[in-house]
Amino acid sequence: MSLATVGPSGGLTRDALDALLGVVCAEAGLDPSGAELIKFTNNAVFRLRAAPVVVRIAGSGAARARVDNVVRVARWLAGHDFPTVRLLTGVEQPLWLSGQAATLWEEVPDTGPRPGGADLAVLLRRLHTLPDQPPGLPEWRPMDEIRQRLAEPEDLADADRDFLLTTCAEVEDAMSRLCYELPPGVIHGDAFTGNLIPSPRGPVLCDFDSTAVGPREWDLTPVAVGRLRLDYPVDDHTPMAARYGADITRWPGFPVFRRLRELKLVTSVLPILRSHPTVRAQWQHRMTSFRAGDLTVRWQPYR
Template identity: 35%
Template sequence: MSEIAEDALAEVLRNACLSAGFDPSDADLMRIGENAIYRLPGGIVVRISRPRQEVAASREVAVARWMEGAGVEAVRVAPGIEQPMDVDGRAVTFWRELPPHRRGTRVQAAEALRKLHRLAPPAGFDLAKVAPFVRLEGRIEGARFLPDDDRRWMREHLARLRERWEGLPNGLPWCVIHGDAWVGNVVVADDGRVILLDLERASIGPPEWDLVHTAIKLSSFGWITAEQYGEFCAVYGYDVTTWDGFELLRDIREFRMTTMAVQAGTTDPRWREQAGHRLACIRRGSGRPWPGWEALG
């Protein structure tokens, strides 16, 4: 992230905080990824989206409020603020800071997903259907550091995935899903509560979409053992790899993860080697589990 980009984010933060009645002078930048996240004194966290993401931010706020009313442990919206705010084309939202916590485990993620997937959809607003290909075109077009051949292949691969999605086999009944259910979006408070994070991709969709996150950690990357994956399946009560649609969701997830690395490499050259490695793996297609995939951060 360049100093110019950070300065622009700081200006968005300042304007949003002043509008909401907060003092931004002591804001602490926690991280910059899909969103820029700042901590304010007094237990408030500010999320600044990438440009033109107000619809996703609005949905995340609505989902968080619905989950709070339904008794689901998840991140909580800061009360008394009309949000999201649109500041210079970016959606800004305000959240309560999490209590002292630690990262969740795969088993805890499985239990949280099992409970979420059993909920009746919200009645107070329309929770859209899952959007498996959201933002992918923009990530590809923005990756000017990639050779033209790579970007051409990515466009063609995206078209093939879209076509395959139209023939998604029947599986478990569609329900409320988290939409980005990797274990990093689950934390455990010191009092034992398991809390869901990052709700902007919550939607109505196949529960398998949430489950495939953990499955590919074994089958695609070898990040977990077969025993660890078995524990996840035992708690949730289902093994997504036995479903006819698994390979399609696996391929989409692998591609999404590759475009995330491409997006990171667009603004930070340190991630360009990782982006190229991921792209080479999915272009090859065979040889799973693939070594060398590193977490972005």
């Protein structure tokens, strides 16, 4: 398969991803042989075997729209010596190839102890107190990302799309009436323990797709929702709240932010529902319970 057969609007099947990886590696002077696909939701993430490098390919139009911001945030955090993943040097970043976008990163050895909620709280407090912000950092507009996903779904029924668009409007209206208690500023935007890598020298933060200027309450929401909704074996919310010094579930606006977070968790894989069919069953499970308003059903991570 050639890169020309991969449309910029989506359809990133495994064959298409392998073709893209080959072109990206050729451009960067790397060997893609034996690369391992370690994640594929909003982005496809490959770990190379021939070099300590991770290649991240944007998996949708929404992800491609954010890739320049990802690079700016990564460089800004590196300038503050913040414990994060680092962009690979010597390569122009991001790489744009026939409408597709990729970034390349130094591999972080995943050999430390599992990071928990307290570890994330430490990093968030440090992030929230940095003295400046990246150039051109956008304002937090979560509905823009969700609506973009809804504009490029694979195999989404009209009734489900209509419901999700109506939910966007309802949540957006509820958000307009919230009263925040924490000072606004730079937020990670998708702060949960899955975006921590347990390096030998301590946890490092990754995934800056959603980094923006917004309410700090949002950075405390994913772990709390994970405790309530996802079938995780460990409670990360309690130690995170204690270490950060704020329990988001006691904030009156939390039910609105919980619904927003769950809306994002339902819509995140819409652009790859057909090309990555292993996520379909879990997506349907989430969609059914979310549409029914059943807050007791537990969800599983996408595989």
